[in-house]
Amino acid sequence: MNKRIIPILIIVLLCSSFPAYAKVEKEGRLWQDETVYSIMIDRFNNGDTQNDKEVDAKNPLAYNGGDFQGIIDRLDYIHDMGFTAIRLTPIFDNAKNGYHGYWVTDFYKVDEHFGSLKTFKKLVKEAHKRKMRVLLDFVTNNVAESHPWASDADKKDWFHAEQEIKDWNNQQQVENGWVDGLPDLNQENPEVSKYLIDAAKWWIKKTNIDGYSLPDVNHVPGSFWNDFSLAVKNEKKDFFLLGIPSKSTAVDVNKYQAAGVDSVLDFGRAQGLRNVFAGTDKSLPKETKASNSNQKSILQANFFDNENTVRFTHDIVDKRQFPGSRWKTALTYLYTTPGIPIVYYGTEIALNGSGIPDNRRQMNFRTEKELIDYITQIGELRGQLPSLTRGTFEMLYNKDGMIVYKRKYKGETALIAVNNTNKSQKVTLTADQLEGGKNKELRGLLAGDIVRSHKDRYIMILDRDHSEIYVLTEKSGINIPLVASLIVVYILVFVFLFLILKRRKRNKND
Known part of the structure; x- marks a missing residue:
């Protein structure tokens, strides 16, 4: 017997000896099946130094060099961790130092620091080759101070009068007030509404993206979102809208879902989960105990941190806990409860960071892989078990940090x-x-x-x-195939050793 064949036989026998569980097939692909990797483009990966204009990698308030090509170069890295979609911060042309993308100066032009429209289209195409969807931030609440509209007398009624938001519980102030001193667009003006909707449709036609994430969704009237959602969903089948409210106030999620926004980040819920999982021995908030299987909860966007919050790793370190262990536990919960997990870039290396801009540090790809391997493992299971993405939810045990819950889908x-x-x-x-x-x-x-x-x-x-x-x-009972295979393994090992000894003896005699 060729001794090279023996190890192969051992592996085959061992792999075939463990009984497989009956898998339930899921029909088609729904948004609740996705797992989203959220990227701040400028801080992720510099793939093309030709567009490094005004780049200062040591300044957290300036462009650091990340671009479309950098994401293309790392798509396999993202895909191999089990992520099925990426969410990108705005790509439109921005004012000086607008690395984050929220100071828009032109809704139809790509920011030159990130690359060209051609490269962005290639990014979408490459993602689709890997069966990954692409969500893009679309800014509708404001423009940069340097936007041509802001100084155009004929467009004065395109903006709300300059005013500070003093009462964040007053929805009228929230919708009409200026955030961070940025000119606040008046979406009640039909011209403004038409311009924004036309631009949104243009990007879908040009690039074939799969959805929009909507920053400051609660600063824009629900009537606009009704018109916006109808228009963009008419443009492409199964187009997804993810609302990202400002975290300064509680948001009526139902209001925006009724207006056609499929899912809305809930910062209050995220903070509750952070409080539980940053340390140990805490029960989950009461609202998570209820059975939760309706369509709205299934499309609920689940997250721990993003570009607007302190990094969850910072909470963990503050409590003098080990980030790897805390993140593993937190991500297991995130991946296996109803909703769509949204994971901020750098989570897989437990990237730290306090407030803005420290929470937007550059990604580091030379790091320990233990947490990456764990994310890959739970990502695979989330993809394999329909019950984790489509099943009902029932909390069975929730006491002082020990949690047990059930997900059920069809026969699984x-x-x-x-x-x-x-x-x-x-x-x-x-x-x-x-x-x-x-x-x-x-x-x-x-x-x-x-x-x-x-x-x-x-x-x-x-x-x-x-x-x-x-x-x-x-019940598997006594695993007869396993016992039999182990016996075969021992025999093969014995034969293997016997052949080696025999060969050594022959060589010695020669």
Whole structure:
């Protein structure tokens, strides 16, 4: 027997000996199946130094060099982590030092620091080749002070009168006030509304993007969003709108969803999750205990941080916790509860940062891969288990940081156990809680744990800082294929060693 074949046979036998769980197929691809990687273009990756104009990589308030080509060069890196969509900050021409994209000077021109329209179209095309969708920030609330409209007397009625927002609970002030001193567009003016909608349609036609993320969505009237959403969704089938409100005030999510915005970031909910997962031994907020399976919750945008917040890693470090462990636990929850996970670039390396602009540090690709590998693993499971993206949700246990909940879709039942405490935990569930869980077993897909039913009870034991994603399956009993394969492995190893010894003896005699 050729000794090179033996290791291959061993691997094949071992891989075939573990029983697979029955997979449920999902039809088509829905937005709730996506996992989004959110990128601030200027801070991600510099792929083309030819467009490095006015770039100062040491100045956090200036352009740092990131561009479209840099993202193209890293699409495989993003895709291999399991992300199925990217969200990009605005690409329109901006005022001096407008690295973030929110100081628009021309809605029909690409910012020269990022590359050309041709390169952006290539970015979208390359993403689509990898079956990744592209969301682009579209600014509708304001323009830069240097925008030609701001000094055009004929366009005075294109803006609200300059005024500060003093009462953030007053919606009229929020919609009409100037944010950060930027000229506030008057969307009630039909000319303004038409211009913005026409520009939005133009970018869809030109570049074939898949959705818009909408900064300061709560600063723009709902009537405009009605018209905007109808127009852009008419332009492309399954076009997605993600609302990003200012985090200074509570937002009525239902109001914007009723106006056609598919999903809206909830900063209040995100802050509640940050408070729980930055440390240990805290129960989840009460609102997460309820069964949550309606369409709005399924499209809920779930996140911990973004370009407008302090980095979640900063919270963790403040509590003197280890970022890797805390992020793993937090991301497990983010990936397995109803909604669309939106992960800010740099999360995979636990990038730190306080307020703006420190939370927009440059990405570092030369770093430890442990957290990247974990994100890849849970990303794969999220893609493989329809129950994690389309299933019902029921909280079964939520006490002092130990969390167990159930997701169910068609014939598939997933059970997620998250131990966010400082010691090992034991949780006992009944077969009735698992609905059809009699005489079955829970098979762990992260660490390979198996919990078999005993007298219609399931006893789960998890080490601290560990999580497990289980699927409910038929009892495997004694794994005869595994036992048989191990016997074969031992025989093959014995033969392998015998052949080596025999060969050494022959060489010695020669």
